[in-house]
Amino acid sequence: MKVGIIGTGLMGFPMAINIAKKFELKSFNRTFEKMKGLEKYKITLCNTLESLSKETDVIISMLPGDKEVIEIINQIKNFIKSGTVFVDMSSTKVSTANECYKILKEKNSNFIDAPVSGGPEGAKSGSLAIMAGGDKDAFLKVKNVLEAMGNPTLVGPNGSGQVSKLCNQIIVGVTIGAVAEAIILCEKNGADPNKFIAAVSGGFADGKILQNHGQRMIDKDFVARGKNITHLKDMNNILECASQKGIKLPISKLIQNMFKNLCDSGFENDDHCSLYKEISNLK
Structure with a gap:
């Protein structure tokens, strides 16, 4: 099975290394220099999405957000071969996953939303929690590729992976807040x-x-592993998803406000454990 990966940043780079241990892999990144070093792992570095898509059975993306995912899907639909499974491992809105699924179905290809939890450490160790949404047959086709990066579970139909990631981020955000209060x-x-x-x-x-x-928090080490701005994006998506179903999530709303305050105060690129600072400064 031939695999391609799009996005070789903080998460995608180590994920690519783990995939390459078991599969023939090609990579693409909008900034070519960010792929440098992957060639040591016998990964083919591609200059275009067309070259990445050629003869590729599974394509994985790990991108910053909805805008980038939609852009990539709309570009790659012109090159992707029939039967290819595209697995987006970014964290996006459920509506984005639904749109991507429809676009690729029209090209006789398949789409799985499979966001992850575990951060850069999990990406390096190949122990990511992988929450997948999509067609069962497509998931089974790519399951062994996903297992090179962590522990994949098919949660339900298209969009279910992103719903699960939102639920994960509720628990992570609320728990970080609880831990901060306990330490303080x-x-x-x-x-x-x-x-x-x-x-x-x-x-x-x-x-x-x-x-x-x-x-x-004890060490006052707020160097980013997971950024406040990223967690704020997740909390925004959580509350939007809940609102669409008429659900109230009061604790999530509180955590959203705290992350917003941190970002508005210039700490958007600090680690999300700096929620400790927001709580410490409350009067």
Whole structure:
């Protein structure tokens, strides 16, 4: 099976390396220089989408957002061969996934929305949580490719992957806020937050966000792994999706406002664990 990947940034670059361990791979990035180094892994670097699409069975994209995904789909539809499965692993609106699905169906190709969770660390280790939406037959065709990057699950029909990612981001955002409050409460009352994390290890409050993001809060390490501006985009999409179904999500609305405040204050490119700063500064 021949695979192509579009988008070799912070996530796409290590994902490409893991795919290339098992499959023949071609890559494309709008900024060619960002692919430099991938050739060491026997990955073919392409200058055009047409050359990437030629004789390719599975095409994967990892792009910044809706605008870029729609642009790529509208360009590649002119080159993609019949039967190819296009897997978008970006985080987009559900409506974007639906539109892409319709565009490629008209070209006798298939589209799967398969956003991920796990960040750059998960991309490097090949342990990403992969939430897929689309036709079962198409998913089964690409499942072994997705398994090179992590743990794929078909959640439901087209759009279900993006819905699952929104649900994931609710839990991540709310939990980061809860961890920030816990760390601040420890610090302001003379308890050692490092020992607090050790004390609750294995209990109901334990988890990756407490262990990873909590430690960054203690260390005041806000170098971006997941940016505030990205999480704000996700919270906006969450509330839009909920509104379309007449659903109220009051906790998500609170977290959205906090991320908006951080971005408006010039911290849009800080890590989302800097929610700690927003809560610390509340009067």
